[in-house]
Structures are given as structure tokens and as C-alpha cells.
Amino acid sequence: xxxxxxxxxxxxxxxxxxxxxxxxxxxxxxxxxxxxxxxxxxxxxxxxxxxxxxxxxxxxxxxxxxxxxxxxxxxxxxxxxxxxxxxxxxxxxxxxxxxxxxxxxxxxxxxxxxxxxxxxxxxxxxxxxxxxxxxxxxxxxxxxxxxxxxxxxxxxxxxxxxxxxxxxxxxxxxxxxxxxxxxxxxxxxxxxxxxxxxxxxxxxxxxxxxxxxxxxxxxxxxxxxxxxxxxxxxxxxxxxxxxxxxxxxxxxxxxxxxxxxxxxxxxxxxxxxxxxxxxxxxxxxxxxxxxxxxxxxxxxxxxxxxxxxxxxxxxxxxxxxxxxxxxxxxxxxxxxxxxxxxxxxxxxxxxxxxxxxxxxxxxxxxxxxxxxxxxxxxxxxxxxxxxxxxxxxxxxxxxxxxxxxxxxxxxxxxxxxxxxxxxxxxxxxxxxxxxxxxxxxxxxxxxxxxxxxxxx
Numbered sequence: 001x002x003x004x005x006x007x008x009x010x011x012x013x014x015x016x017x018x019x020x021x022x023x024x025x026x027x028x029x030x031x032x033x034x035x036x037x038x039x040x041x042x043x044x045x046x047x048x049x050x051x052x053x054x055x056x057x058x059x060x061x062x063x064x065x066x067x068x069x070x071x072x073x074x075x076x077x078x079x080x081x082x083x084x085x086x087x088x089x090x091x092x093x094x095x096x097x098x099x100x101x102x103x104x105x106x107x108x109x110x111x112x113x114x115x116x117x118x119x120x121x122x123x124x125x126x127x128x129x130x131x132x133x134x135x136x137x138x139x140x141x142x143x144x145x146x147x148x149x150x151x152x153x154x155x156x157x158x159x160x161x162x163x164x165x166x167x168x169x170x171x172x173x174x175x176x177x178x179x180x181x182x183x184x185x186x187x188x189x190x191x192x193x194x195x196x197x198x199x200x201x202x203x204x205x206x207x208x209x210x211x212x213x214x215x216x217x218x219x220x221x222x223x224x225x226x227x228x229x230x231x232x233x234x235x236x237x238x239x240x241x242x243x244x245x246x247x248x249x250x251x252x253x254x255x256x257x258x259x260x261x262x263x264x265x266x267x268x269x270x271x272x273x274x275x276x277x278x279x280x281x282x283x284x285x286x287x288x289x290x291x292x293x294x295x296x297x298x299x300x301x302x303x304x305x306x307x308x309x310x311x312x313x314x315x316x317x318x319x320x321x322x323x324x325x326x327x328x329x330x331x332x333x334x335x336x337x338x339x340x341x342x343x344x345x346x347x348x349x350x351x352x353x354x355x356x357x358x359x360x361x362x363x364x365x366x367x368x369x370x371x372x373x374x375x376x377x378x379x380x381x382x383x384x385x386x387x388x389x390x391x392x393x394x395x396x397x398x399x400x401x402x403x404x405x406x407x408x409x410x411x412x413x414x415x416x417x418x419x420x421x422x423x424x425x426x427x428x429x430x431x432x433x434x435x436x437x438x439x440x441x442x443x444x445x446x447x448x449x450x451x452x453x454x455x456x
């Protein structure tokens with residue numbers, strides 16, 4: 001179910017909030033089971049065939065965690081994490097690796113063509129985080145309902161943010177509508193929902209109109225200089241407003257149910273270095289890669305060479321996590337190399353003026369988004385030829401939407417900061433109501449795009 005659909009905004013969400021409020025008021029012990037049932041229904045709305053997968057995933061991992069707690073056999077955790085990664089690989093990467101193998105002479109592996117379960121990359125990482133911390137003695141077993149809700153809580157199950165157990169488990173035991181600030185939290189949740197929806201519908205989807213035709217044309221042949229820059233800059237801001245808009249909606253929806261989720265973006269296009277960019281972009285994925293992959297590979301504890309290798313491997317796997325394609329791998333490799341260069345720069349004791357640092361970082365991020373968005377290396381190459389001026393100049397550069405998006409992305413505050421500034425006022429409530437109606441009309445009036453990160 002899409003956050004930006006009538007089915008969610010006008011039916012599921014109001015019904016879920018009403019049921020949750022009734023249960024929280026009259027039968028609090030039913031609150032968590034209700035949220036879990038709602039989450040499974042939300043997940044299954046897209047394709048009911050995947051309901052057994054997520055239920056089995058929850059039950060089996062919970063059972064293994066419970067068994068580990070009583071036996072302390074570490075092999076159980078190793079088997080569970082391996083099985084989770086195998087399921088992810090089966091659904092997401094089987095055909096990708098089969099295709100690579102088929103490039104070898106004499107090899108012919110049949111394609112499975114399995115449908116990709118929504119959110120599998122995200123709930124697999126949730127399992128891995130919990131099981132790893134359980135093995136390290138940082139957490140404890142939870143009952144099936146709480147564990148199931150940690151994995152499947154519907155505001156974050158499809159595209160994050162990646163939430164650690166320590167950030168959310170204690171909140172499940174609260175009485176959210178009994179808090180003294182319950183009304184304020186609920187109101188700020190609504191504001192986040194509306195701001196996120198506005199970022200998606202009014203900016204992200206409008207930029208998609210500039211992006212999709214250009215990258216489609218690049219797959220068929222060359223594009224002009226104007227088209228290449230229009231498509232690349234538009235995608236740079238489209239993916240930001242699309243993903244951060246989704247995250248704002250997820251945070252707002254969770255807040256309405258009394259749960260605070262971690263933030264995922266902090267004005268990333270203001271970053272002064274590539275390392276700074278990854279502290280601000282998809283922050284929950286960045287810390288997952290750092291804590292559960294980069295450090296596990298050795299981090300910076302075993303010398304410069306191994307640090308660079310760990311960094312390179314982490315970002316390459318991070319690129320592959322985004323999609324089963326060599327262009328995603330190349331995108332990860334580029335960022336791994338870029339971060340390695342940053343490490344060498346710092347080790348050499350060199351400095352850089354902040355403005356130059358910002359410009360080089362932004363340019364690097366923009367150029368590497370081409371690999372992320374293109375469907376093939378040939379398509380990416382055609383875009384790069386246009387960006388470098390090795391194509392006809394062209395005309396009709398659509399700059400207005402890009403300019404507005406750049407202003408909001410560079411200057412504007414984060415949605416989280418924005419909704420925590422204003423004080424309650426009737427005029428603010430009216431303005432938000434009008435905005436919400438306008439957005440609903442806009443959704444019905446124009447083509448509505450899926451969130452980009454739903455495909456991961």
C-alpha cells in the first residue's frame with residue numbers, strides 16, 4: 001500500500017488510528033496485537049502472497065532467538081543470519097548472479113524470475129541487527145508480538161528507516177495517548193505526514209517528469225547536453241525529495257501511533273565532504289553499514305590498507321544492497337573509492353576550503369547518481385557524454401523545478417526541525433487542512449509515482 005494513495009490516506013490510516021485509539025483507551029493489552037495485525041494487513045495489501053513469507057520470517061527468527069537465549073549456542077545465530085541472507089539472495093539476487101554466471105562459456109543457468117517481496121532488504125537487516133546484538137549480549141529475547149512488531153511495524157516495514165531494537169522496543173510498552181504531550185505529538189505527526197506528502201507530490205513527482213524521458217532516451221541512444229544536465233540534476237533532487245518525503249511520512253505516521261522513529265536525513269546536499277554526506281544521507285543505513293559491516297570487517301583497527309579495503313567492500317556491498325545490477329555495484333564502488341580518497345586526504349593532513357569541499361562533494365554525488373539511475377552502463381555512458389559536452393547542445397532545459405528543489409534542499413530546514421518550530425494555532429490547523437486537500441486533489445489529478453526506495 002502506497003503512503004501517497006487514497007486507499008492508505010482515506011481508508012487504512014483513519015481506520016487504523018480509530019481502532020488504535022479505541023483499543024488504547026478501553027483495552028490497552030490489545031494495542032500491540034492490533035498494531036501487528038494492522039501491519040500484516042498493510043504489508044499484504046500489495047501482494048497477499050508475501051504474507052506467509054514475512055510471518056514465517058518473524059516466527060522462525062523469534063524461535064531461534066528464544067532458543068539461543070536458553071542454550072547460548074552461537075551456531076544458532078550464525079545459521080539464522082545466514083538463512084536470512086540466503087532468502088534475500090534468493091529473491092533479489094538469484095537471477096543477477098545467474099546472469100553473471102551465464103556469461104561464462106558453456107554455462108547456462110535458468111532464471112527463476114521470482115517476484116521481489118516488498119521491503120525484504122529492510123526487514124532482513126532488522127533481523128540481522130537484532131540477532132547480532134543478541135549474540136553480543138546487548139539485548140534480550142522479546143515475546144512474539146513485540147518482535148513481530150519490531151520487524152513489521154507498518155510505517156517502516158517497506159522502506160525504513162532502519163530501526164534498532166533499542167530505539168523502539170521500550171516505546172511499545174508506553175500508553176502513548178496518556179502522555180501529557182500526546183496531543184502535541186499527534187499534531188506534529190500529522191504535520192510531518194503532510195510535509196512529507198508535499199515533498200513527494202509537489203517536488204519529487206514533478207521532477208520525475210524531467211528525469212524519466214531523459215534516462216529512457218539515453219538507453220536508446222545519445223542525449224543532448226541540455227537533456228543530460230536536466231535529467232541528472234532533476235534526479236539528484238528527485239531522489240532526495242522522494243525518499244526524504246517518504247521518511248517524513250513514516251516518522252509522522254509512527255508518531256501518530258505513539259512511536260518515535262529515528263531520522264534519516266539531515267540536509268545531505270550541504271555536506272562539505274563525502275564522509276559528511278554519508279552522515280546526512282540515509283543515516284540509518286549508513287550506521288548499519290558502519291556498525292555491522294565496516295567495523296566487522298576490521299574498520300580502522302588494523303592499519304590503513306585494511307581500512308581502505310573494508311571501506312571499499314562496505315560501500316560496494318551497500319551499492320549491491322540497493323539493487324541487483326552492475327550499475328548499483330559501480331555506484332557503490334565509486335563511493336568506496338571516494339571515501340578512500342577522503343581517508344588518504346585526512347591522513348596526509350591536507351585541508352580544503354569549505355566551499356571547495358562542498359562543491360566537489362556535490363559534484364561527485366550528482367555524477368554518481370547517474371550510475372544509480374541508469375538501467376545500463378551504455379545508458380549511463382550516454383548521459384556522461386552529454387554532461388561532458390560530447391553531444392549536441394540541445395535546448396529546452398527545464399530549470400524552474402530544479403531551481404526550486406535546489407533552494408528547498410540547500411536552504412530549507414529538515415521537515416523534523418520545521419514541524420517542531422511552530423506553536424499550536426487555529427490558523428496553522430486550517431492551513432494544514434487546506435494543504436492536505438490540495439495534495440489529495442493533486443494525487444488524483446496527476447500521475448502518481450511509487451516511492452523510489454520501494455524497489456529495494
